[in-house]
Amino acid sequence: MQRYSPEFLTTVTQDVFIACGSPPGEAAIVAEQLVGNNLMGMDSHGVVRIPQYVGWVEQGTVKAGAQVSLVEENGGTAVVDCGFNFGQVGGLRAMEIAITKAKEYKVACVVTRRCTHVGRLGYFTQIAAENGMFAMAMVNGCKDVHWVVPFGGREGRLATNPISYAVPGVDHPIVSDMATSMTAEGKVRVHRNRGQMLPEGWILDADGNPSVDPHDLYGPPHGWILPLGGSAGHKGFALGLLVDLLSGTLAGDFITEDRPRGTQGVCFIVIDISAFVPTDRFRHLMEDFISYFKSTPPMPGVQEVMMPGEVELKTLADRQKNGIPIESFTWDQIQETAEKLNVEIAEH
Amino acid sequence: MQRYSPEFLTTVTQDVFIACGSPPGEAAIVAEQLVGNNLMGMDSHGVVRIPQYVGWVEQGTVKAGAQVSLVEENGGTAVVDCGFNFGQVGGLRAMEIAITKAKEYKVACVVTRRCTHVGRLGYFTQIAAENGMFAMAMVNGCKDVHWVVPFGGREGRLATNPISYAVPGVDHPIVSDMATSMTAEGKVRVHRNRGQMLPEGWILDADGNPSVDPHDLYGPPHGWILPLGGSAGHKGFALGLLVDLLSGTLAGDFITEDRPRGTQGVCFIVIDISAFVPTDRFRHLMEDFISYFKSTPPMPGVQEVMMPGEVELKTLADRQKNGIPIESFTWDQIQETAEKLNVEIAEH
Numbered sequence: 008m009q010r011y012s013p014e015f016l017t018t019v020t021q022d023v024f025i026a027c028g029s030p031p032g033e034a035a036i037v038a039e040q041l042v043g044n045n046l047m048g049m050d051s052h053g054v055v056r057i058p059q060y061v062g063w064v065e066q067g068t069v070k071a072g073a074q075v076s077l078v079e080e081n082g083g084t085a086v087v088d089c090g091f092n093f094g095q096v097g098g099l100r101a102m103e104i105a106i107t108k109a110k111e112y113k114v115a116c117v118v119t120r121r122c123t124h125v126g127r128l129g130y131f132t133q134i135a136a137e138n139g140m141f142a143m144a145m146v147n148g149c150k151d152v153h154w155v156v157p158f159g160g161r162e163g164r165l166a167t168n169p170i171s172y173a174v175p176g177v178d179h180p181i182v183s184d185m186a187t188s189m190t191a192e193g194k195v196r197v198h199r200n201r202g203q204m205l206p207e208g209w210i211l212d213a214d215g216n217p218s219v220d221p222h223d224l225y226g227p228p229h230g231w232i233l234p235l236g237g238s239a240g241h242k243g244f245a246l247g248l249l250v251d252l253l254s255g256t257l258a259g260d261f262i263t264e265d266r267p268r269g270t271q272g273v274c275f276i277v278i279d280i281s282a283f284v285p286t287d288r289f290r291h292l293m294e295d296f297i298s299y300f301k302s303t304p305p306m307p308g309v310q311e312v313m314m315p316g317e318v319e320l321k322t323l324a325d326r327q328k329n330g331i332p333i334e335s336f337t338w339d340q341i342q343e344t345a346e347k348l349n350v351e352i353a354e355h
Numbered sequence: 356m357q358r359y360s361p362e363f364l365t366t367v368t369q370d371v372f373i374a375c376g377s378p379p380g381e382a383a384i385v386a387e388q389l390v391g392n393n394l395m396g397m398d399s400h401g402v403v404r405i406p407q408y409v410g411w412v413e414q415g416t417v418k419a420g421a422q423v424s425l426v427e428e429n430g431g432t433a434v435v436d437c438g439f440n441f442g443q444v445g446g447l448r449a450m451e452i453a454i455t456k457a458k459e460y461k462v463a464c465v466v467t468r469r470c471t472h473v474g475r476l477g478y479f480t481q482i483a484a485e486n487g488m489f490a491m492a493m494v495n496g497c498k499d500v501h502w503v504v505p506f507g508g509r510e511g512r513l514a515t516n517p518i519s520y521a522v523p524g525v526d527h528p529i530v531s532d533m534a535t536s537m538t539a540e541g542k543v544r545v546h547r548n549r550g551q552m553l554p555e556g557w558i559l560d561a562d563g564n565p566s567v568d569p570h571d572l573y574g575p576p577h578g579w580i581l582p583l584g585g586s587a588g589h590k591g592f593a594l595g596l597l598v599d600l601l602s603g604t605l606a607g608d609f610i611t612e613d614r615p616r617g618t619q620g621v622c623f624i625v626i627d628i629s630a631f632v633p634t635d636r637f638r639h640l641m642e643d644f645i646s647y648f649k650s651t652p653p654m655p656g657v658q659e660v661m662m663p664g665e666v667e668l669k670t671l672a673d674r675q676k677n678g679i680p681i682e683s684f685t686w687d688q689i690q691e692t693a694e695k696l697n698v699e700i701a702e703h
Binding site for chain 1: 583628644
């Protein structure tokens with residue numbers, strides 16, 4: 008597995024999306040998020056997505072460079088029409104509007120329409136936290152990706168419907184980003200590719216029976232992912248519904264409507280912390296908060312209790328120094344995609 | 356087990372809290388919530404609490420009739436000082452302020468200070484939903500009730516930190532109300548009292564080892580409750596932290612500060628749905644939404660997929676008709692408490 012510098016990968020990614028029709032500034036947003044995801048170890052949301060995204064542009068699902076518009080606003084709320092531009096571009100605009108509204112009204116809620124794959128939610132909430140805000144983000148998925156069964160059900164009705172939140176910390180923001188299912192689909196794929204069985208309680212086979220064989224998720228006939236919680240899976244189901252309510256129904260979407268694969272709905276809730284607590288005091292509160300949790304004695308076999316996002320920060324430090332490892336299979340696909348678009352890849 | 360009419364129990368409960376010093380209107384709020392919780396089957400949050408609440412008044416933890424004040428407001432946000440009045444009274448006032456602010460700013464975030472036990476969170480979110488709002492509520496607990504371990508830890512750092520949300524449905528609001536731990540403490544108590552073992556993955560014993568024996572939670576030495584998620588327990592931990600951040604830190608609380616047992620912090624986020632979708636259309640969206648989930652074929656052994664709050668509505672229908680069953684042990688304690696306060700209990 009070869010390592011590549013983040014600067015090099017950013018240039019390649021940006022050039023590919025410019026060749027797809029994105030203005031340079033917008034291509035830079037997509038590149039920044041994808042390479043940033045790799046830097047934090049979230050490779051399933053990194054440059055591996057380049058061929059998929061380019062495919063969506065070719066199919067017309069993604070409209071590079073499309074207008075992103077604030078179509079409705081009322082007090083602290085807004086609706087942003089992303090025009091099927093890259094989800095990173097539409098999502099960032101929606102978050103910028105949410106931050107602006109939170110500065111004015113102290114709390115904001117912004118939803119999107121006609122939004123495509125936004126990638127990693129924590130990218131957006133972290134930006135808000137770096138602006139002194141608390142932010143929560145949710146994203147749903149169209150019917151094609153309804154892998155997740157309701158609690159007690161044996162047929163998918165929800166996407167993995169993640170929830171992210173971020174808050175200013177001491178040295179860096181605390182960023183949490185989690186699917187409301189037992190696992191993201193990508194983790195099952197990793198187990199399959201490595202020939203490993205899954206932990207119990209992650210998936211059902213096509214007949215609705217519990218399975219630990221990752222092949223049962225892909226079939227054919229394909230299986231399903233279980234909601235977060237195991238014997239308390241009604242809680243994960245309720246959280247998945249919450250995501251659909253805020254990022255779909257609130258934006259005016261019928262859940263049963265057929266939408267192009269890859270489209271999503273996002274909801275951002277942003278709170279201006281300084282409306283409640285002065286910035287200096289909040290920092291002291293967070294010092295106390297973090298050290299209380301970090302002081303927990305670990306279970307046998309565990310080194311230390313980790314705060315949300317802490318593992319990713321360790322990976323970030325390593326990859327900023329040593330580069331981002333990419334399997335040759337993935338790199339070949341990126342190269343092919345670039346060649347098809349006549350994008351020249353510099354020596355590295 | 357004898358059954359009592361909700362009207363009778365409401366009168367008794369209200370009279371007890373009037374005798375504790377609450378104005379009749381405030382005693383009625385506490386009574387309405389406690390008896391309402393029984394009606395919905397949530398007996399652990401019902402009239403069984405009367406002796407505990409009266410004890411708190413005697414100890415000075417709860418100050419019946421204390422002033423509840425809006426101490427800070429800024430745009431869509433507010434801080435409510437509950438003055439250690441009953442949590443139901445302070446919480447309801449905070450929710451009323453949140454609804455008023457959401458009507459003006461379309462989204463609101465209200466937190467409390469000096470708040471005591473608010474009881475069932477769904478009580479508050481349902482009121483918002485009946486006013487056409489989407490509402491989310493969170494409540495944390497002081498160190499004395501930090502039963503829940505961080506993921507990978509073997510010592511409690513969080514309360515069961517529930518999250519509730521509610522949204523207008525078709526015939527009635529959809530109300531979800533869930534601890535962010537694998538179980539509420541009360542459910543472990545019920546298993547212990549019935550001599551039943553627990554499902555795997557709910558608790559740790561005092562040494563940090565997994566246990567299915569409910570006695571291990573109570574000890575001595577006592578054990579701990581695990582965060583929601585099992586092998587994905589980092590997600591339940593992250594949700595528990597979210598609750599502490601919004602209902603504690605945002606209100607200016609140091610998490611390590613010693614507080615009187617029974618005090619809590621609440622955060623309400625309320626969104627005016629009509630800022631996004633007209634009421635009629637939202638009803639159609641919810642019809643589609645609910646029927647999509649209810650149409651899920653059930654797993655073997657399951658009758659039907661249930662929406663959040665659906666089980667409670669079935670219990671409500673039964674108990675409104677047939678009365679609320681209360682064990683004689685609990686009823687005796689309530690009678691003793693009433694007698695101590697010279698409250699006369701009518702024939703029933």
